[in-house]
Amino acid sequence: MYTNQFSTSPDPENTIPCSYNPLTDEAEAPASDRRSIKVILSTLLSGVFLLALVMVLIGDQRSEDPTVVAVKGDYQPYSSSKTSEILKPAKVSRGVSEGVSEKTYRLFSAEDGASFPWSNLMLSWQRTAFHFQPENNWMNDPNGPLYYKGWYHLFYQYNPDGAVWGNITWGHAVSKDLIHWLYLPLAMIPDQWYDINGVWTGSATQLPDGSIVVLYTGSTDKMVQVQNLAYPADPSDPLLLRWAKYPGNPVIIPPPGIGSLDFRDPTTAWFTPDGKWRLTVGSKFHKTGISLVYQTTNFTTYDLVDGVLHAVPGTGMWECVDFFPVSTTDENGLDTSVNGPGVKHVLKASLDDTKEDYYALGTYYVENDTWIPDNPVADVGIGMIYDYGNFYASKTFYDQSKQRRVLWGWIGETDSENADIEKGWASVQSIPRVVTFDHKTRSNILQWPVKETESLRLSSDEFDKVEVPAGSVVPLNVSTATQLDIIAEFVVDNASLEGTGTIEADGGYDCSTSGGAAGRGALGPFGLLVLADKSLAEQTPVYFYIAKDIDGHLKTFFCADESRSSLANDVGKHVYGSLVPVLDGEKLTMRLLVDHSIVESFAQGGRTVITSRVYPTEAIYGAARVFLFNNATGASVTASLKIWQMNSAFIHPYSNEQEM
Ligand SMILES: *[C@@H]1O[C@H](CO)[C@@H](O)[C@H](O)[C@H]1NC(C)=O
Ligand SMILES: *[C@@H]1O[C@H](CO)[C@@H](O)[C@H](O)[C@H]1NC(C)=O
Ligand SMILES: *[C@@H]1O[C@H](CO)[C@@H](O)[C@H](O)[C@H]1NC(C)=O
Ligand SMILES: *[C@@H]1O[C@H](CO)[C@@H](O)[C@H](O)[C@H]1NC(C)=O
Ligand SMILES: *[C@@H]1O[C@H](CO)[C@@H](O)[C@H](O)[C@H]1NC(C)=O
Numbered sequence: 001m002y003t004n005q006f007s008t009s010p011d012p013e014n015t016i017p018c019s020y021n022p023l024t025d026e027a028e029a030p031a032s033d034r035r036s037i038k039v040i041l042s043t044l045l046s047g048v049f050l051l052a053l054v055m056v057l058i059g060d061q062r063s064e065d066p067t068v069v070a071v072k073g074d075y076q077p078y079s080s081s082k083t084s085e086i087l088k089p090a091k092v093s094r095g096v097s098e099g100v101s102e103k104t105y106r107l108f109s110a111e112d113g114a115s116f117p118w119s120n121l122m123l124s125w126q127r128t129a130f131h132f133q134p135e136n137n138w139m140n141d142p143n144g145p146l147y148y149k150g151w152y153h154l155f156y157q158y159n160p161d162g163a164v165w166g167n168i169t170w171g172h173a174v175s176k177d178l179i180h181w182l183y184l185p186l187a188m189i190p191d192q193w194y195d196i197n198g199v200w201t202g203s204a205t206q207l208p209d210g211s212i213v214v215l216y217t218g219s220t221d222k223m224v225q226v227q228n229l230a231y232p233a234d235p236s237d238p239l240l241l242r243w244a245k246y247p248g249n250p251v252i253i254p255p256p257g258i259g260s261l262d263f264r265d266p267t268t269a270w271f272t273p274d275g276k277w278r279l280t281v282g283s284k285f286h287k288t289g290i291s292l293v294y295q296t297t298n299f300t301t302y303d304l305v306d307g308v309l310h311a312v313p314g315t316g317m318w319e320c321v322d323f324f325p326v327s328t329t330d331e332n333g334l335d336t337s338v339n340g341p342g343v344k345h346v347l348k349a350s351l352d353d354t355k356e357d358y359y360a361l362g363t364y365y366v367e368n369d370t371w372i373p374d375n376p377v378a379d380v381g382i383g384m385i386y387d388y389g390n391f392y393a394s395k396t397f398y399d400q401s402k403q404r405r406v407l408w409g410w411i412g413e414t415d416s417e418n419a420d421i422e423k424g425w426a427s428v429q430s431i432p433r434v435v436t437f438d439h440k441t442r443s444n445i446l447q448w449p450v451k452e453t454e455s456l457r458l459s460s461d462e463f464d465k466v467e468v469p470a471g472s473v474v475p476l477n478v479s480t481a482t483q484l485d486i487i488a489e490f491v492v493d494n495a496s497l498e499g500t501g502t503i504e505a506d507g508g509y510d511c512s513t514s515g516g517a518a519g520r521g522a523l524g525p526f527g528l529l530v531l532a533d534k535s536l537a538e539q540t541p542v543y544f545y546i547a548k549d550i551d552g553h554l555k556t557f558f559c560a561d562e563s564r565s566s567l568a569n570d571v572g573k574h575v576y577g578s579l580v581p582v583l584d585g586e587k588l589t590m591r592l593l594v595d596h597s598i599v600e601s602f603a604q605g606g607r608t609v610i611t612s613r614v615y616p617t618e619a620i621y622g623a624a625r626v627f628l629f630n631n632a633t634g635a636s637v638t639a640s641l642k643i644w645q646m647n648s649a650f651i652h653p654y655s656n657e658q659e660m
């Protein structure tokens with residue numbers, strides 16, 4: 001059984017001296033690839049896995065074209081849908097030269113010197129009211145979320161010095177309910193040789209005795225990615241204000257054959273029947289995304305397990321891997337160490353190449369530390385995405401106080417860096433979402449805003465069975481439309497669904513390439529226009545599109561169209577979305593959380609989710625409206641809605657006197 005030895009008496013003999021030599025040989029140079037593979041094959045791998053990996057790598061060689069970043073398999077239904085307007089790369093790249101993914105939004109349409117004249121009024125409107133964001137400056141990945149002695153803790157990648165990526169520390173905030181937050185002092189800053197270039201992403205593990213360990217990636221003085229151990233300096237403090245770094249750090253260095261810039265973001269550890277803890281760290285060989293497994297008994301000494309948890313050719317670097325069980329029999333969430341009958345495991349990887357969080361459901365075999373997807377054609381990186389919009393580097397934690405698994409994701413900016421600097425902040429965290437197995441489809445997870453979100457609901461307006469004829473737009477009379485929780489249900493008349501007049505050759509419908517809300521078909525698009533001004537010059541449509549095959553078979557898509565979300569020319573505008581499973585007898589339902597420049601949209605109880613980051617210039621403050629629309633040519637739609645005004649969350653610096 002684990003005991004918390006390191007926090008009291010770190011073993012000096014176990015301490016790696018600071019003269020630690022970075023693995024310069026393993027740098028990303030293509031010339032070293034062949035040797036790297038040989039090294040890893042001969043030193044790390046064994047038996048059946050070796051054969052499997054060789055096959056993976058051989059498969060991988062075929063797609064070695066360095067310009068190809070596509071990761072899509074043949075799997076159509078869930079193919080990712082992102083396009084953007086055209087675009088000029090931003091001048092400053094941040095992150096890549098230091099060995100992490102690009103942090104600057106690189107695509108926007110403004111010509112040099114012709115960026116939109118943003119006013120202070122417009123920029124200040126963008127700040128959200130009930131999403132978590134720091135008081136100012138840059139934020140990215142959520143880190144080490146946990147519940148401890150009555151408080152939820154959120155740490156996050158944070159630049160205390162500016163609104164662009166750099167100087168990364170762990171920001172820290174606490175909450176009693178995941179909605180109202182108190183900012184605390186920085187938890188960890190880059191002050192050791194093993195993290196001097198950044199205290200990067202990591203995860204917390206709660207041990208059976210209640211104590212907490214954190215593993216995080218440090219970028220060393222030589223920019224090598226290593227895994228470090230930290231723990232609360234005063235475990236009796238519910239706020240966990242002070243953190244200690246283990247004197248023996250780093251505890252894990254890149255193994256032979258793994259690039260020193262390709263080894264980051266350790267997961268929460270899980271306990272296995274052999275009495276050891278396991279955790280996984282994302283990496284890549286060539287273009288094969290992989291997840292390495294380590295075992296430990298005391299969190300100070302680790303052994304690399306033979307083989308990998310999983311590998312998918314062509315998917316590139318896996319960042320922010322997350323690995324957790326879901327119950328196939330119950331609604332409650334599961335602690336990370338739970339396995340056995342009635343359990344499936346979700347494996348999630350954030351794909352550096354595409355900036356999307358792909359996941360798949362499968363089975364974890366503890367006897368050989370491998371995970372096998374239920375559906376190989378929808379494997380990690382080629383199948384389902386948590387959120388088809390702007391949502392990346394996500395992480396779950398098990399909330400033992402409410403027996404649920406909660407997901408956080410980073411919502412980045414798609415405006416220019418100049419605008420971020422002007423407004424003084426960049427990025428938002430998603431509303432925390434409960435993750436469950438979808439007991440109806442049995443092939444995907446569901447994501448749903450935590451129940452506590454509803455505590456912000458104020459007055460509501462209800463609209464019952466509003467007729468939305470083909471080709472129409474219907475205004476919804478709500479007092480203001482910048483902070484909303486909307487639940488909407490749509491019914492398409494049977495005659496159109498069943499009639500033969502609506503059969504179209506749109507079996508290949510794709511949200512991103514089929515014209516957005518202006519691409520009219522027989523049975524769609526229809527849905528809501530949010531953050532729209534009264535002339536509809538600006539609007540963000542969120543909608544369903546039903547595609548009908550020649551054989552009459554229906555497929556439903558859920559999409560969000562940013563192409564007219566802003567009159568500004570210097571922001572990214574994507575049309576996002578994917579297929580959403582709709583079972584017999586189910587109505588079409590969507591829930592939207594509108595919070596100034598963020599719209600989080602959930603279809604069919606959270607089977608398909610899209611987060612939109614939008615920057616309206618007219619549809620702001622009192623000018624923002626909400627409409628129903630139906631741009632189908634052959635179907636009348638009836639909509640019933642409930643729309644709540646949402647209160648602002650209380651998000652403030654902590655002061656000692658304060659009670660929440
Ligand atoms: C941790 O466990 C390893 C392997 O059992 C052992 O060699 C090492 O000394 C332990 N470290 C500490 C600090 O107890
Ligand atoms: C791991 O074990 C499972 C179940 O016995 C088996 O199906 C799978 O092939 C094994 N994987 C490897 C890489 O040996
Ligand atoms: C990092 O911190 C240094 C020192 O405070 C500062 O000069 C620099 O501008 C910061 N870099 C970024 C990207 O914020
Ligand atoms: C819209 O709401 C306002 C205030 O509740 C009300 O006075 C007005 O009659 C409503 N208009 C319509 C068209 O329902
Ligand atoms: C429409 O179809 C559903 C399911 O087939 C059926 O239950 C319902 O009665 C039909 N409604 C009408 C108006 O025909």
Ligand SMILES: *[C@@H]1O[C@H](CO)[C@@H](O)[C@H](O)[C@H]1NC(C)=O
Nearest residue numbers: 473517518519520541629631
């Ligand atoms: C509906 O489609 C037409 C024609 O493509 C387009 O002009 C209009 O803007 C669309 N309506 C909405 C709400 O997108």
